[in-house]
Amino acid sequence: MSDLCKNSLSIYVHFPFCKRKCTYCDFASYQGMEHLIPAYMNALQDEIKSRSMSLNGKKISTVYFGGGTPTYPDPLFIRKIMGLLHELFDFSMCQEATLEANPGTLTPQSLKIYQSTGFNRLSIGLQSVNDHELKKIGRIHRFEDFTGSFKHAREAGFDNISADLIFGFPWQTFVDWRNSVDTLLNLNPEHISCYDLILEEGTPLYRHIKNGQYTEMSDVLNRQMYDYLLETLKKAGYKHYEISNFAKPGYESKHNMNYWKTGDYIGFGAGAHSYINYVRSCNTDDILEYISKVKEQGGAVVESEAIDFIGRMSEFAMLGFRLTDGIDLKEFKERFEVNFMDYYREKIEGLLKKELIIFSENKICLTRKGLDYANLVFMEFI
Numbered sequence: 001m002s003d004l005c006k007n008s009l010s011i012y013v014h015f016p017f018c019k020r021k022c023t024y025c026d027f028a029s030y031q032g033m034e035h036l037i038p039a040y041m042n043a044l045q046d047e048i049k050s051r052s053m054s055l056n057g058k059k060i061s062t063v064y065f066g067g068g069t070p071t072y073p074d075p076l077f078i079r080k081i082m083g084l085l086h087e088l089f090d091f092s093m094c095q096e097a098t099l100e101a102n103p104g105t106l107t108p109q110s111l112k113i114y115q116s117t118g119f120n121r122l123s124i125g126l127q128s129v130n131d132h133e134l135k136k137i138g139r140i141h142r143f144e145d146f147t148g149s150f151k152h153a154r155e156a157g158f159d160n161i162s163a164d165l166i167f168g169f170p171w172q173t174f175v176d177w178r179n180s181v182d183t184l185l186n187l188n189p190e191h192i193s194c195y196d197l198i199l200e201e202g203t204p205l206y207r208h209i210k211n212g213q214y215t216e217m218s219d220v221l222n223r224q225m226y227d228y229l230l231e232t233l234k235k236a237g238y239k240h241y242e243i244s245n246f247a248k249p250g251y252e253s254k255h256n257m258n259y260w261k262t263g264d265y266i267g268f269g270a271g272a273h274s275y276i277n278y279v280r281s282c283n284t285d286d287i288l289e290y291i292s293k294v295k296e297q298g299g300a301v302v303e304s305e306a307i308d309f310i311g312r313m314s315e316f317a318m319l320g321f322r323l324t325d326g327i328d329l330k331e332f333k334e335r336f337e338v339n340f341m342d343y344y345r346e347k348i349e350g351l352l353k354k355e356l357i358i359f360s361e362n363k364i365c366l367t368r369k370g371l372d373y374a375n376l377v378f379m380e381f382i
Ligand code: SF4
Pocket: 017, 018, 020, 021, 022, 025, 026, 027, 029, 067, 068, 069, 102, 125
């Protein structure tokens, strides 16, 4: 790693408030807790001040405000938090500042504030272009809200916009999915994330499937949708660089690349995770507990684990396989002073035999079949 990489740090800031909880969502996000926003923002500032003291000398490479819906509270709160980060950290090498946003919470005025606050990338949760689907999953927006937000974002100066789509909803047809992919492409975003739905226990959607209201999508249809996505985005000039992520050249998410390359990051806010100097930790995701813990002790970490050397190699391998470029064997050797093939020979030979991975020059990556069965590959490194 270069000196910059060794000293660099990504920052994540979490805003756990949403106007309405979506039916598939199990993130740390809450509806009906708006009365806690001012106290939460105060706690967030206190946590940032308190934890920044131990991070002198780190240069910030990327910053990401996520949620929840960071664009739901007053944009001036966001400006205040970003201002504080700039006061306390060295942003001279910062390459990317992303704001997660939901259509229905953006206005031309708020977008101008976010732009002038220093965000140079927007990640907008679209999920589908079909209003009947948006309604079923409990989103607060219709497709026309997204197109309005997208247009206003461009007018405000955002030239790096990502949009998220989800496939795998039980009612979703191939035509629904094709319509979402094709319609989004017409808007020409720089980056597209497409997630295969994970049915999370405890969500309303999970219950609807368990009580028979819906039937889970078949694997065959699910893979047809993924195939269509890969072919269509490739033709449109997007690089498929991670299992679920596609970018125009040069627009890969630098913040997420840092996660996949196991770089250091600090997370502020309820439910935020950190990984610094080989220690992984997470804050409580309970907003009230977060506020009171920060008041008492300046932080709200409830779990932490030191990752040993073997664990670090495994994580690097597992996350490396998420990237379509795969694991660079030279980089692995430089980082760990261990020969990847010597250490993992048996596992790699097994996966090669199953045609889930393939060598490509000095790299090893998932095959097309491996993309469909990526979990089998990851499991080898857990
Ligand atoms: S907007 Fe995002 S974070 Fe909020 S409930 Fe919906 S999926 Fe969850």
